[in-house]
Amino acid sequence: MTKPVTGVLFDVDGTLVDSVYLHAVAWWQALRQHDHDVPMARIHRAIGMGSDKILDELLGPGRDASADSEIRAAHSALYAPHWPALRPLPGARKLLDACADRGLKVVLATSASRPELDALLRCLDADASLTAVTSADDASQSKPAPDILEVALSRSGLSADEAVFVGDSVWDVHAAGKLAIPCLGLTSGGLCAAELLDHGAAGIYADPQDLLDHLDEALTTAFRMALA
Incomplete structure (x- = not known):
């Protein structure tokens, strides 16, 4: 179940x-x-x-x-x-905080190198809300291989059937799909909603703020997709 x-x-x-x-x-x-x-x-x-x-x-x-x-x-x-010059996308910090406030484990799983990840973490300034962080340096292969997500699950103590992944690229959707993790797609990376949906995204939102505004609905959709 x-x-x-x-x-x-x-x-x-x-x-x-x-x-x-x-x-x-x-x-x-x-x-x-x-x-x-x-x-x-x-x-x-x-x-x-x-x-x-x-x-x-x-x-x-x-x-x-x-x-x-x-x-x-x-x-x-x-x-x-x-x-x-890096800046968080609209609502990014609030989204991470809101997930943590709901008691959800919050994990960053990125194909960035560790030095790049350190710069991204400084930009986000949300360490207090994070359960774990992974980068390309932690896995033998990067996305669309699922290795980074597997490390993220291991470090956070999550199993694939109790997690959802949020990403902006078809490579994110593919990586999540290999582990049967529902992926919520954001168009803030420049891809259109139709393309992300065609590759298997469970739902589409404009940016972190849009996802935050519909967070309960998004998590319910992801849960239902996992059951399907």
């Missing part, structure tokens, strides 16, 4: 922090430095994958990958100067 929802896992980039387009520009510049001219729209749609997956998605898995580590390092160097 499925348990009631007792914990919420959150992606961070594009879900809680307004950083997706900064990542897209940094990847675009890093790729251009190595003579790869990839359209920005393709890069944007790949954001949400970790750096171990995104270059295969953008450049193809059968290429010469000898420069991959240099491209990833260039992205990190180009993105880091933006850290002081």
